[in-house]
Amino acid sequence: MVAETLILRINPLKPERDLVRVAAAILKEGGLVAFPTETVYxxxxxxxxxxxxxxxxxVKGRPPDNPLILHLASPDWLPSVSREIPEVAYRLAERLWPGPLTLILHRSESVLDEVTAGLPKVAVRVPAHPVALSLIEEVGEPVAAPSANKSGRPSPTRAEHVLEDFKGEIEAVIDSGDTLHGVESTIVDVTQSPPVLLRPGALPVEDIERVAGVKLVIPPFARGLGEADRALAPGTRYRHYAPRAEMVVVELEDYSELSRLARVVREIALSKKASGLRVGVLCSDETASFYEGVGVVRSLGPRSNMFIVARNLFAALRDLDREGVDFIVAEGFEERGLGLTVMNRLRKAAGFKVIRG
Structure with missing residues (x-):
């Protein structure tokens, strides 16, 4: 425990240098600082x-075999943390960094075993957020950072989420408002050929494939269909992103039949309500009106804009926690573009409990 968690309110577009120095000094002294990135805190x-x-x-209650991501200020820092860097890594870094892409590379000897959970590879990225970049530059070396939430909980998209989990347990939180994407970075292992998607995220797979010039291998665990045999990267093993309530996801083969999807979700929600549970529903704008009177309804946004759906997901899960729901029924989404990311998060949040509608 710490005496008090310092809250530093820093302009997300023009970070105040004196406040950034305060946060950097805390880090250099061995403290923990929660900070915003373009994905999550x-x-x-x-x-x-x-x-x-x-x-x-x-502090997180994080399993020791779950590696961390190294955040760099520039691609120029890559040789200091990795070796045998393939050409495709430089191509992706040149085009997509700063940005929500994490690359898995062979680690250098300078990287601590604790950062990589003893693995011979390291996860690295350059965040696209002025505050994060200013902080890392001021520190002058890589910053290891998972999402700023208790292990297994929904990731934080604003400073208040961080304080819900860590007030009085970490030295400081930088409050720069809501994050842009609302979901974590996409993780790709470029030590393999072709590269392997380990976690879908804020950068769609299709965008990465266009730059890489090759199709990515997408294993079942990257779709949220079960866990990897071991923690190859953050988010590949263990239940993640989970609300306190029990949760189930209703999926369709064809999402053009939204009325059928809504009927199944409504039936499940009403049956749980009839058994005395307080029910929450996660849905889309197109179907929100179907659930009037069944419980606490939260629309993630229109299915035509999966950026908005992904951005709202974690905040909606935390909101349902605050509402005290006992059971959550979530609509599924088509696994295209950011839909793959959303389904990965929903399936993991539900502990892989899926109902086929």
Missing amino acids: GLGAVASRRDAVLRIFR
């Missing part, structure tokens, strides 16, 4: 400080 520690890195695991 991260819980940062100086990557070369073993004591601080280990505190991340303790």
